[in-house]
Amino acid sequence: MGIKSVCAGKGTCGKCRIVILNKEKKPASKQEQEILSPDEIDNGVRLACQQIFDRNLIIYIPSSSLSEEQKLQVRGEEKIIEVDPVCKKYFVKLKEANLEDLESDFNRIKSFLKNKYNLKVNSIDYRSLVEMPSIIRNNSWEITVTIRNDEIILIEGKDRIKNNFGLAIDLGTTKIAFLLVDLVTGKTIDSKGVMNPQVSYGEDIMSRLNFAMQSQDNANKIQKVVVAKINEVVSEL
Ligand code: FES
The missing domain is CATH 3.30.420.480 (Domain of unknown function (DUF4445))
Structure with a gap:
């Protein structure tokens, strides 16, 4: 539940009227006297934004002061478009490293991407770099890399190109x-x-x-x- 706040609590719009039902009421502030009629003030009407709730109070919030839930339309007609996302995924099947082939993991991925997809990759996100060796070895040297521009921003195990x-x-x-x-x-x-x-x-x-x-x-x-x-x-x- 929310209370209207057109003036952001400056006490000038009068949209946040509430009624204080306790017998003892604090006198209306100068701001409230400017906005509310004497009758309203006598009947306990105050501006919610001008109150300091420092004691137990019973208040009534008129429906006109509630911020209405608005109808939120987010779906519309969907057109078929060809997608060309900034972040693209590529499946990479690497050759296992051995004592005769000591190329680094990152260079291995770069060469594969160049040969298979004609892609030039220059950098890798730090977190992906840290996770890279274990993901490669835990997934039999089959991984999916997500590339944004010329940077690898994500490495996942196995073929995940359909999950983008x-x-x-x-x-x-x-x-x-x-x-x-x-x-x-x-x-x-x-x-x-x-x-x-x-x-x-x-x-x-x-x-x-x-x-x-x-x-x-x-x-x-x-x-x-x-x-x-x-x-x-x-x-x-
Ligand atoms: S929010 Fe505008 S008067 Fe209270």
């Missing part, structure tokens, strides 16, 4: 759309839409920018909530 997936993320003001795409067939195999959690720092982009520009802490906060949401959804897909 990409994630498209559309980060919008109100929602984030996720599309998990099979990079071999080009088909979308899963999708999900979620509300952009930055909404609680302002419903429109200007309020959010304003919030972020107030301090580095605010900027980090607004960035972290969206990264956390993206990671949460990615783990569910």
Whole structure:
């Protein structure tokens, strides 16, 4: 459940009205007096963003103050397109090293890729480099490498070229759309839409920018909530 926050808690939009039901109420702040009518104030209406919840309170949240769950449409007409992903997978079958053939593993992979696929590889990601010897030997010298530009970024055992997936993320003001795409067939195999959690720092982009520009802490906060949401959804897909 979320409460509307069009002005990002500055107390100027009046969208976050709540009713405090306890008999003892703190006096309305100056900001609240500007936004709320005397009648509302007498009846316990306050702005949620102006409250410090430092005691037990019974509050009523009118439905008009709730941030509505929006309909999240992420699927559309799917067109058949030829996929040409940045990260491509290649099956590599290496010759086993022996005392007469002491070529390094990386050079062995490079030569195979050059001879079989006419590919030039110049570098390898550090993590892949560390894992490379054990993956090669645990999989009878048959591996799959994922290449981005001229760098090996992933090494897996055996033939995994059919398991190549990409994630498209559309980060919008109100929602984030996720599309998990099979990079071999080009088909979308899963999708999900979620509300952009930055909404609680302002419903429109200007309020959010304003919030972020107030301090580095605010900027980090607004960035972290969206990264956390993206990671949460990615783990569910
Ligand atoms: S008045 Fe705008 S969020 Fe409270």
